[in-house]
Amino acid sequence: MKAGLTLSLFDDTPPPQHAAMFKEAFDGWLADQRSSGLLRRDGSVAVYEDMWEAFAAWCLGQSPVVDLPTLDLADLQAFQAARFGRKTSDLSLTPRYALRLMRLIDRVLRHQASRSDSPPNTAAAAWIRANPEMRYADAAHADPLPDYLSVGEARQLIAFLSAARPRAGSSRDAVAAMTWQEVRNRTSVALQLGAGLTPGDVRALTLESAISQAGRVSDRPWKLLVPGNGNSPARETPIAPWAGELLQHWLSVRMEAGIAGPFLFPSTRTGKQWQKPSQYECAKRVLEEAGMDSREGGSFRLRHTFALRQLRRGTLPQQVAAWLGIEAAKMKRYERVLPGVIDVV
Template sequence: MTSTAARWADYQSAFTRWLAEARQAGRIRRATTAQVYQHMWEALATWAVGQGIALPRLQATDLDAYLQSRSGAAEALTPRYAWRLLALVDRVLASHARQRQRSRNTAVPALLDTHADIRHANAVQRDDLPAYLLPADAARLVAHLSALRPRRGSAGRGALPPWQEVRNRASVALMLGAGLAPGEVRNLRCSDVLLDAGAAAAQADNAPGLPWKLHVPSDGLTPERETPLAPWAAQVLRHWLQVRHEAGVTGAVLFPSTRQGGKVWSKVSHYQATAAVLSAAGIDTAGEGSASGGSYRLRHTFALRQLRRGTAEAELERWLGVSDPSVMARYRRILLRPPAMA
């Protein structure tokens, strides 16, 4: 079987398996419904196989490219149709991951996070405000993230934590202190850390200079950009660079999963590390402003903190790499809430 035929067979078998599960569970009863889903899936599968994309490797950028390829077609996809298609893709990918005992593919959630028109297309009302941390929770998390770095005038460093713990806290610091998305954090290279030349020249020791900006490469959904670091996050990142050097961590990846080789952090491992840091900081996942949202609530918290401090929306959009006006509109609605709720 050729590689093209194997890819097509994988797409078809994944859909057939999901459809059987859906019928057995009573979610699909009518033949016409199954035919609609099959038509939707085969159109995507035909495009993906033609592009040489294997099902397990389907990414948000691939789905976005497929939607764009249909924008000028005779059967152009409406936002509601796109929502139904992506919902189908997400379910089939989840079924495929269970069958193969692999981590779930998060391509659909990643794409929906950047397409509000599709995300809300099937909603009765567009009122899904982003999850975020309340000010007290954010302050407690900042204190926790900063606790590992040595203080000026301290007698000694004492027992050193594992380098992975410093890495984990620094990665969270870039989401809360620079507004990066989880995938952007994992893809950063050491060369993407821009140091304050003046501060570096003033260093009396051999410690790294103080970071002040990050170069964030394009991931295909957001543009290449530079974003500043909150001062406390810059200190946490500086400490990680020092620990990284002392621990002998190699490779170009800023936050590698292993000490040697520069292996990129996996989505699942990064998510678990982030959850552990939040838990250790005493961040409750229940309650107003903190429920659900995963790691993205840190990015939303960064945005809200900047807006409260008077950062212009246009500038914040550049820092976050967003162009959808509905993003800032949702933040404004949160800021209009009573102080105790926002």
């Protein structure tokens, strides 16, 4: 037990000065980042705020309270062991997320020390050194480890996306009130998670890409023909049943709306191809509306989750690589994290 931190056995509320210390330390660092132009995007600020809030909540919830001056390696190891830090049902920490959080803690602590002209608390830096597998997750010289959705996140996202189509027990009024763009956006995100597509794949798909013939369920697409590009050849990839149902609904919505053109997900009723900036913002909005955070990696997390799910099911890496349109050698990055993946939806 750390000296000076003893609380009454019946006092569950940390002293206000502790909470104030966490807030002042982060606010000071954030203000300097903004004034120096190093942190400008509101989305990035929100991610850092959520990270720090989760870390502070854990520290203040301990008995005795863990405060910044006495924070040590054992505290951070306990924090990681508790798998706290994300607002999801299982509160899990992916390697990349944990690394990013520890780097944030280290920067805030060093900034706080520079303001008071005192030696910095290097506990976070010590944690990074003590966890080489986490350092490798974001090593500049290595192929970064893929960031993927936790079980809770995947289920939450699938439920949100699937709410865009009529089904038993769903609100038909809510589904009917959706614009065709909203259905398009959710379906396109569904194919990133349910078929392993990249954002570029989504924009390139045509009406001929959706294959429903010879499927188990009449008229429900079960695989996609993905056009080739400069980075990968044309390929086929399977569609998860739940995503296929949503795609089937989108095709009906698209036809009823009288949308023209060959593209599966056009940007306008006249059939104009969806452009990268617009598609990126639409996918980001869907993830945010579903309760997903906006951390680095964006919607590529969905593709990585698809790959890990297939590997967990026993599919050969070579086959998954063919579905993803990548070289088989690149599957090593998934194999490095697979032993730590308890389950992937």
